[in-house]
Amino acid sequence: MLVMAVNAGSSSLKYKLYKMPEEEVLCGGLAERIGHDDAIFKIKFGGNEDKQVLPIPDHKEAVRLLIEALKGHGIIKNLEDIEVVSHRVVQGGPYYSHSVVFDDSAEEKIKELIPLDPLHAPAHLIGYHAFKEYLPHALATAVFDTAYHQTMEKEDYLFPIPLEYAEKFKCRRFGAHGTSHQYLIEKAIRDYFGGKAEGTKIICCHLGSGASITAAKNGKCVATSMGLTPLGGIMMGTRCGDIDPSVCNYLADCLKVDSDAVYDILNKKSGLLGISGVSNDSRDVEEADWAGNENAHLASKLFARRTADFIGQYFVRLGGVDLIIFSAGIGENSSYFRKLILEDILEALGLDIDEKKNETYIRGKEGLISTPDSKVRVAVIPTDEEVMLARDGYKIKIKEGKL
Numbered sequence: 146m147l148v149m150a151v152n153a154g155s156s157s158l159k160y161k162l163y164k165m166p167e168e169e170v171l172c173g174g175l176a177e178r179i180g181h182d183d184a185i186f187k188i189k190f191g192g193n194e195d196k197q198v199l200p201i202p203d204h205k206e207a208v209r210l211l212i213e214a215l216k217g218h219g220i221i222k223n224l225e226d227i228e229v230v231s232h233r234v235v236q237g238g239p240y241y242s243h244s245v246v247f248d249d250s251a252e253e254k255i256k257e258l259i260p261l262d263p264l265h266a267p268a269h270l271i272g273y274h275a276f277k278e279y280l281p282h283a284l285a286t287a288v289f290d291t292a293y294h295q296t297m298e299k300e301d302y303l304f305p306i307p308l309e310y311a312e313k314f315k316c317r318r319f320g321a322h323g324t325s326h327q328y329l330i331e332k333a334i335r336d337y338f339g340g341k342a343e344g345t346k347i348i349c350c351h352l353g354s355g356a357s358i359t360a361a362k363n364g365k366c367v368a369t370s371m372g373l374t375p376l377g378g379i380m381m382g383t384r385c386g387d388i389d390p391s392v393c394n395y396l397a398d399c400l401k402v403d404s405d406a407v408y409d410i411l412n413k414k415s416g417l418l419g420i421s422g423v424s425n426d427s428r429d430v431e432e433a434d435w436a437g438n439e440n441a442h443l444a445s446k447l448f449a450r451r452t453a454d455f456i457g458q459y460f461v462r463l464g465g466v467d468l469i470i471f472s473a474g475i476g477e478n479s480s481y482f483r484k485l486i487l488e489d490i491l492e493a494l495g496l497d498i499d500e501k502k503n504e505t506y507i508r509g510k511e512g513l514i515s516t517p518d519s520k521v522r523v524a525v526i527p528t529d530e531e532v533m534l535a536r537d538g539y540k541i542k543i544k545e546g547k548l
């Protein structure tokens with residue numbers, strides 16, 4: 146069975162076609178700069194790559210190009226072979242703790258949640274309709290980035306605001322990156338705990354341009370750092386993470402701007418970029434840091450300290466920790482950022498790190514970077530959100546077939 150995993154953003158559409166249940170990737174790629182005359186369509190298949198720069202006015206055209214490419218390159222014989230299109234949906238609110246069939250009722254719920262995710266939710270719906278038009282026979286499924294975090298208790302997900310507002314406006318912590326955290330935690334339980342989730346205490350650090358940390362007990366999420374939106378939690382590429390809420394009013398007064406303008410600063414001009422003044426990309430910040438740029442050094446240290454603070458908080462929340470996972474762009478590739486974070490938690494957690502392994506476990510190399518003497522194991526594990534989309538889409542299709 147072929148399953149298409151789709152991640153539709155406001156001006157992009159990423160895709161990967163899987164043969165399931167083998168989890169074999171037949172092709173993958175993306176359309177970016179959708180809405181522009183110089184948009185880009187890329188497809189990679191069997192060691193080949195094709196890239197075109199052309200006008201892609203909307204997501205429908207991007208899907209048409211994809212279908213054309215699938216047939217043109219002989220990747221599939223019949224469109225009917227694609228039995229499932231599995232869509233990533235960032236915000237599932239309080240409604241979804243699992244992936245579901247993407248039908249009219251799911252569409253209604255996702256529409257209702259647009260105020261909680263005005264950036265992504267409309268794009269998900271556009272992507273859903275575009276695929277429905279070209280692959281009407283395929284079952285559409287929705288995989289929510291918030292679903293894995295639905296096991297949090299009230300004490301962990303509520304903000305101490307009037308309860309009435311929390312309930313009426315769904316103003317609470319939902320978290321994000323749940324698909325990635327679930328993939329990493331499930332993989333870690335298989336690889337490091339013999340598949341037995343019971344009794345495990347894991348802290349999972351997804352450190353990419355967006356970054357979040359999740360604490361999992363018995364394989365289930367008990368706490369996560371992102372909040373109502375992906376702005377909360379640890380410091381990120383351009384986002385500030387958790388701050389004193391009064392900063393918003395104070396900055397609005399100082400700068401004589403409205404709350405939207407401050408929100409924009411906290412979302413797009415803060416984090417590594419805001420402190421370093423160099424870039425939101427950890428590679429640029431690291432390079433500037435090595436070259437002696439003091440603000441870049443401060444940005445790196447601040448990023449590490451905020452991450453370490455959350456690891457400490459989750460160590461207490463879990464009543465200890467057996468394994469710390471590093472993943473995503475920074476977590477998988479930057480031994481420097483890992484080292485700074487580990488230095489901040491080393492003493493308290495009794496860690497012993499193999500420096501050579503920390504240096505060399507980059508670009509997809511995975512494994513433990515802690516020594517056998519370490520009180521807590523530390524692992525680098527590359528994440529794979531797309532395979533989770535394919536797995537859930539496949540599972541739902543099989544279940545549907547049995548009904």
Ligand code: AMP
Nearest residue numbers: 353354355426427428473474475478479
């Ligand atoms: P992600 O959001 O997981 O794709 O992570 C992207 C971010 O990871 C980039 O903006 C960089 O800050 C960081 N990064 C650090 N090293 C690398 C690398 N070798 N390859 C890709 N991203 C990297």
